Amino acid sequence: MKRIQYIGICLMALVMGLSGCEDPIENPSFGPDEQPRIFGWSTVNKYFVDIKDSLVIDMKISPSAGATYKWFVNDVEVSSKRRFSYKFSDTETYRIKFEVDRNGVKNSRQGDAIVTKPFVAKTYNKKVVGFMTRDGSLETINLKNLTHLVISSAVVEEIGDQLVDTTFTTLNIPLIIKAAHNEGVYVLLDVTGRLVNMTGGGEYASYGFYNVIKDVDKRDKAIAAFLKFAKNNAFDGVNIYLNNASEDAGILKPAITLPFYQAVAAALPEGPNGKFFYTASAMGGWLTSELKPITQVEEIDWVNLHPFRYGAPEISEDAPYSGFVDLAATWESFGMPKEKIVNGIPAFGLHYIYPHDGTTVGWGNMWLYTSYDSYKSILARDAQAYTKNKLDVDDGIFYDGHPAAQKKSQYVLDQGLGGVMVWGIENDTQDQSKSLVKAVSTALGND
Structure with missing residues (x-):
């Protein structure tokens, strides 16, 4: 009977959003030499942005404690922030790279930023x-x-x-x-x-x-x-x-x-x-x-x-x-x-x-x-x-x-x-x- 009462109390606690009947879940710990993982990068390694807009890429990093960041456009470093915001000057394809460094352990992603213009149909003979x-x-x-x-x-x-x-x-x-x-x-x-x-x-x-x-x-x-x-x-x-x-x-x-x-x-x-x-x-x-x-x-x-x-x-x-x-x-x-x-x-x-x-x-x-x-x-x-x-x-x-x-x-x-x-x-x-x-x-x- 006591076991049934305990289960009932736990179920009521779950319904009420309490956690007294569960073991507390702790945040994972990471060693200093673990590679930072990158989440949210384009699966096709391409980003499109209109010439009038800024390209914004908000990356997620784990573990992020102690990590530093670098963004490159055509191999030139342009930002040291995790969240990238950049306005391109011309309608062309740029090579972009995101690099994470945590205690000397690096990870990176790279792809194309394709700067678009308003649609103008190409001219042709046939x-x-x-x-x-x-x-x-x-x-x-x-x-x-x-x-x-x-x-x-x-x-x-x-x-x-x-x-x-x-x-x-x-x-x-x-x-x-x-x-x-x-x-x-x-x-x-x-x-x-x-x-x-x-x-x-x-x-x-x-x-x-x-x-x-x-x-x-x-x-x-x-x-x-x-x-x-x-x-x-x-x-x-x-x-x-x-x-x-x-x-x-x-x-x-x-x-x-x-x-x-x-x-x-x-x-x-x-x-x-x-x-x-x-x-x-x-x-x-x-x-x-x-x-x-x-x-x-x-x-x-x-x-x-x-x-x-x-x-x-x-x-x-x-x-x-x-x-x-x-x-x-x-x-x-x-x-x-x-x-x-x-x-x-x-x-x-x-x-x-x-x-x-x-x-x-x-x-x-x-x-x-x-x-x-x-x-x-x-x-x-x-x-x-x-x-x-x-x-x-x-x-x-x-x-x-x-x-x-x-x-x-x-x-x-x-x-x-x-x-x-x-x-x-x-x-x-x-x-x-x-x-x-x-x-x-x-x-x-x-x-």
Whole structure:
């Protein structure tokens, strides 16, 4: 009975905020040679600050007793306080470093302070639209080569109560948008079904996007969800990529798709930089005509074409020049103005590794003997691969190197098209002398 009474008293003490029934918790003690730990530093080692503001970084240190501090900007000491407050003079990237010294034991952090200016869209001759998938990052792309960045993707599919997946767990969306805006690059949110990130193709037999939009109530809720995400994250627009047909014999019914594109147009918010872009993507091949309703939506600013993934059981180019020309001509015949056609090239290649034991390769088993290689992995095989469009490896790797990129870019100039898109730009190299996107930008007269 006494034990029960004691427990009851303790429970009452806990409720009343007393601690008489607990052992007192003491502050931890630290030896004089323990390294001070630093808390609160940016996980991506980058800070953005507007030119009119001071950059303030308030670090937490443990143990802090006896610690001294130093802050450096471009290797010049500027402060000895734990809390950093500094106003930069120019819109450029500065190297910053924070150093803690406690009894001769040091710890430090370093990163970039990127001083931004009000958004001013860069000038260009033709659009260079770069699609970056969830496999990319700010470190794997070069914003200076782009006019528009499209981040792929918000995935439309009904899973439980959710209609749109906007969990970009591997991408720091606010950071990427700030960096792009600082370079005068507009940023759009790609809205898609399930994709294969490397190639931009829809996952086989994945019809989630179409199944959502054929239900008017779900369609409107999905539109509200992805436009809200775009607005809340300061995107400059959305790109709609209805990448798979329905399970109904592969048919995209105009009675479903056209009202969807029109409903998006009717719900567009204002853009953070004076314009909220509305674009769409369309693949080549047998589904080309299924997306013709796009041409009936005047609000659509341009269409991004995918004239690749044309690989066949017969060893052949995956992104032939003829396909690039034909797909642009097809959309012009649909009634899409030339200046609204942005034609695409891949930052990957098709790698054939065929059996030589008499096995017949056809559409049913071709996938067993082919793979897609990123442009940068192709360069890793051959440092001069950028000067070619094919590597004689196994049964051939077919891709777009500088010769193909330049030829296709020249066609865009000659025909007065809107520009070139590249999928996916994280597969490009950061070596600007070999970069695919840089080659496109230069060929289009943007540099």
